[in-house]
Amino acid sequence: MTSTIDNVVSTTGLTKRYGKTITAVDALDLEVRRGEVFGFLGPNGAGKTTTLRMLLGLIRPTSGSARVVGRRPGEPAGLARIGSLVESPAFYPYLSGRENLKVVADYAGLSLAGIDAALDEVELLPRAKDRFGTYSMGMKQRLAVAAALIKEPELMILDEPTNGLDPQGVVEMRTLIRRLGTGSRTVLLSSHLLNEVEQTCDRVAIIRKGKLVAQGRVDELRGQATLIVKASPSDAARQSLERMLGKAAVAGVDGTLRLSVSPDRAPDINAALVSAGIRVSELRPAERTLEEVFLSLTGEAA
Amino acid sequence: MINAFKAEWRKLRQRPAVWILGGILLVALVLFGYAFQWIQVTFPAKNFHNELGLTPAQLKVALYPVNFVKNSLVGVGILGGALSLILGALAVGSEFGWGTVKTVYTQRPSRIQALAGQLGVIALITASYSVAFFAVAALCSWIIATIDGQAATWPAAIDILKAAGASWLIFGCWSLLGMAFGYLFRQSAMAIGIGLAYLFVIEGILFRVLNGFDASWVSTVEKFFAGQNASALLGSFGRVFPSPGAAPPLVSAGEAVIVLAIYTAVFAAASALVVRARDVT
Numbered sequence: 001m002t003s004t005i006d007n008v009v010s011t012t013g014l015t016k017r018y019g020k021t022i023t024a025v026d027a028l029d030l031e032v033r034r035g036e037v038f039g040f041l042g043p044n045g046a047g048k049t050t051t052l053r054m055l056l057g058l059i060r061p062t063s064g065s066a067r068v069v070g071r072r073p074g075e076p077a078g079l080a081r082i083g084s085l086v087e088s089p090a091f092y093p094y095l096s097g098r099e100n101l102k103v104v105a106d107y108a109g110l111s112l113a114g115i116d117a118a119l120d121e122v123e124l125l126p127r128a129k130d131r132f133g134t135y136s137m138g139m140k141q142r143l144a145v146a147a148a149l150i151k152e153p154e155l156m157i158l159d160e161p162t163n164g165l166d167p168q169g170v171v172e173m174r175t176l177i178r179r180l181g182t183g184s185r186t187v188l189l190s191s192h193l194l195n196e197v198e199q200t201c202d203r204v205a206i207i208r209k210g211k212l213v214a215q216g217r218v219d220e221l222r223g224q225a226t227l228i229v230k231a232s233p234s235d236a237a238r239q240s241l242e243r244m245l246g247k248a249a250v251a252g253v254d255g256t257l258r259l260s261v262s263p264d265r266a267p268d269i270n271a272a273l274v275s276a277g278i279r280v281s282e283l284r285p286a287e288r289t290l291e292e293v294f295l296s297l298t299g300e301a302a
Numbered sequence: 303m304i305n306a307f308k309a310e311w312r313k314l315r316q317r318p319a320v321w322i323l324g325g326i327l328l329v330a331l332v333l334f335g336y337a338f339q340w341i342q343v344t345f346p347a348k349n350f351h352n353e354l355g356l357t358p359a360q361l362k363v364a365l366y367p368v369n370f371v372k373n374s375l376v377g378v379g380i381l382g383g384a385l386s387l388i389l390g391a392l393a394v395g396s397e398f399g400w401g402t403v404k405t406v407y408t409q410r411p412s413r414i415q416a417l418a419g420q421l422g423v424i425a426l427i428t429a430s431y432s433v434a435f436f437a438v439a440a441l442c443s444w445i446i447a448t449i450d451g452q453a454a455t456w457p458a459a460i461d462i463l464k465a466a467g468a469s470w471l472i473f474g475c476w477s478l479l480g481m482a483f484g485y486l487f488r489q490s491a492m493a494i495g496i497g498l499a500y501l502f503v504i505e506g507i508l509f510r511v512l513n514g515f516d517a518s519w520v521s522t523v524e525k526f527f528a529g530q531n532a533s534a535l536l537g538s539f540g541r542v543f544p545s546p547g548a549a550p551p552l553v554s555a556g557e558a559v560i561v562l563a564i565y566t567a568v569f570a571a572a573s574a575l576v577v578r579a580r581d582v583t
Contacts, residue, residue, distance in 0.1 A: 090401030
């Protein structure tokens with residue numbers, strides 16, 4: 001198979017400009033592979049929602065191109081295979097949750113038979129008869145997920161699905177997203193919650209001011225894990241470790257040594273230092289968190 | 303398009319505003335078209351006076367079944383146009399207010415298919431307004447004839463059908479103007495405000511200005527305005543008691559139908575253009 005077929009979403013030079021001065025999305029090259037949970041990160045105003053709207057055909061790009069589930073964005077045949085939640089969930093306030101899903105099913109040309117199963121999956125079945133206008137934010141978000149699920153989509157696009165939710169709602173949504181990401185379904189998740197993304201996503205892309213600044217596996221972006229060593233005397237510890245691991249693998253600041261080696265080697269390193277008469281007060285693995293990666297790439301909080 | 307029509311019908315048939323607007327039309331018809339008039343001519347004031355010199359008993363004939371088409375179209379017909387304009391503006395403007403436009407456009411139908419479904423349902427609802435309007439008018443006239451012990455003589459079926467068709471065209475035309483404004487302004491309030499301002503005020507002001515020019519082209523220009531043609535079409539069914547000095551309609555019923563049909567198509571095309579071109583932000 002070609003890479004285009006493997007990629008459920010691919011964009012090439014995707015750009016959206018408003019007027020002559022505002023570039024919301026700037027030459028974005030994005031690849032989301034079949035079956036993965038893909039995190040799309042960026043600070044507020046970075047262009048995440050604009051990008052997702054372009055992928056859904058809601059906004060036309062100024063230049064560049066995109067393919068989503070093998071179709072141009074907004075093509076009916078493609079939309080039928082995509083479930084989405086873009087920004088806040090939007091339904092008819094005077095209709096019940098179930099009637100709202102019937103409207104969605106009618107538009108998508110689907111049978112109404114799967115509606116109760118979708119409501120059950122998001123735990124809304126007991127409130128299915130209640131008007132959407134009476135739902136809490138968490139219930140509204142879950143109804144939006146149910147609306148996406150009734151299409152049995154191969155791609156789910158979720159834009160900030162935990163926005164506006166209380167802690168309980170965030171936990172429920174996190175569980176739901178993990179469930180959605182199982183099997184062959186592809187999930188494209190835009191989120192501010194870096195911890196969520198780190199736990200849930202296989203690969204991530206980070207954008208800043210409309211430009212892609214990083215894209216890859218979460219562990220690739222975090223970089224190789226390291227070992228942190230505190231030992232005294234520190235100079236002797238450093239010399240001993242440089243002899244053992246090579247100079248390039250040892251870096252030190254203020255008496256703390258950072259070793260660019262696999263954490264699996266911790267017992268050997270500890271034994272070597274102790275046998276050299278060096279007292280080890282701390283020896284632990286250290287990984288950069290996605291948040292640290294994000295901050296270093298964007299220079300701001302998500 | 304069938305899918306979009308089904309979805310739109312499911313939405314709008316359950317929307318209270320749709321039936322409240324229809325209800326207002328029917329209540330206005332019952333009260334102003336029949337109930338108040340019947341009270342006035344059944345229990346006339348001591349100083350009762352009619353401009354045409356008619357007696358209360360003669361005026362009562364207007365309320366009987368034989369005249370129900372003419373009687374109901376006078377006065378209340380324009381209200382139906384206004385309420386239809388509000389219907390169209392609400393059907394579209396609310397989608398932007400609730401953000402559901404993005405929900406619709408991310409399902410299967412194309413934007414134009416979604417619009418076509420919406421147009422179909424609005425046509426159906428305005429048709430139901432029109433049918434209900436004449437059904438209620440007929441019922442009121444029959445009740446009054448029965449109370450007065452008069453035999454119920456009905457207009458020719460073809461006249462009733464023509465009147466229902468004409469009112470449907472007028473209601474449909476104004477509802478599509480409301481829809482076009484809804485898409486243009488992406489909200490209900492401005493669409494309704496500007497639509498009603500045009501319907502009740504702007505065309506009138508324009509005619510007053512135009513009539514200041516003593517030129518033959520003025521009456522030619524006036525023949526092409528939607529409101530003027532709607533009035534001419536309603537007027538073509540005649541009045542029960544015609545005023546002797548009243549000016550004849552500017553255009554014939556046939557011309558009015560053509561002009562209103564063109565306006566209806568233009569309003570639908572304008573909506574389609576906006577729907578296709580605009581980003582949903």
